[in-house]
Amino acid sequence: MDDDAPQLALPIPDDALTIAIDGWEGPLDLLLTLARTQKVDLRQLSILALVEQYLAFIAQARALKLEVAADYLVMAAWLAFLKSALLLPRDPEVEPSPEELALRLQLRLQRLDAMREAGARLMARDRIGRDVFLRGRPEGLRVVRTPDWQASLYDLIAAYGAVKARGVPAIHIVSRRRVMSLEEALALVARMVGSRLDWAALASFLPDGLEEDHRRSAVASSFVAALELARQGRIELAQEGAFAPLMVRRA
Incomplete structure (x- = not known):
């Protein structure tokens, strides 16, 4: 056997024989270790040499009166049949053929070898707390908020109204009301002046019972009509002081 083959332990004082198989889990692991001693690719493995090494190991173990597990003995019998x-x-007439059985054994050994290599790479990775360490919790930052503007609820509503008004077209609706035209005022003042000889207040020329809006329109129109008649020389105007009643008489 090769030097890389499993080594048997020496007898202990109580005459019990033991075998040290580190990390093995069954006869396939033993076959994989024996296959690696051939120093070739598993796809180019010599099945006959592997069978001879395995059977030699089992024979040596039984010669030392070692209680070999049943799985190892079943594998030894199957390998002897394959050889x-x-x-x-x-x-x-026999199916499957010996070559197909040998190929299946090679594939199982390749799969086991890939699994063991993947497990070794996984266990060799860095571990948290031993090789790498998690980042410490960062300290919190104190946020200081300094307001640049101070506005009340009224300021906010006013600003919103100003912005809203810029985007909405302005529509002015003038309510209809009764007014006295300039022609009506000229006729009224001329008629009233013609019927009076002495000074009279311009406000006395207005009809009675006018509403407030209609009265303001009549006062304005009568004043303009009085100025027009004075310009024509038909009446005279007099006023004793500021905000005093405007007096009118026929020229």
Whole structure:
């Protein structure tokens, strides 16, 4: 056997024999270790040499009166059958063929080798708390808010109204009301002056019972009519002081 093959432990004082198989889980692991001793790719593995190494190991273990597990003995029997099938002429009625059985064994050994390598790479990665450490919790930042503007609710509503008004067209609706036209005022003042000889207040020329809006319009129109008649020389105007009643008489 090769030096890389599993080594048997020495007898302990109570005459019990033990075998040290570090990390092995069954006969396939033993086959994989023996296959690696051939120093070739698993796809180019010599099945006959592997069978001979395995059977030699089992024979040595049984010679030392070691209680070999049943799985190892079953694998040894199957490998002995595979070795005889590979050496003897092939029986066409036997399925599967010995070459197919040998190929299946190679594929299982390749799969086991890939699994063991993946497990080794996984266990070799850095571990948190041993090789790498988590980042510490960052300290909080104190936020200082300094207001640049101070506005009341009224200021906010007024600003919103100003912005809203710029986007809405202004519509002015003038309510209809009764007014006295300039022609009506001229006729009224001329008629009233013609019927009076002495000075009279312009306000006395207005009709009675006028509403407030209509009265203001009549006062304005009568004043303009009086100025027009004075310009024509038909009446005279007099006023004793500021805000005093405007007096009118026929010229």
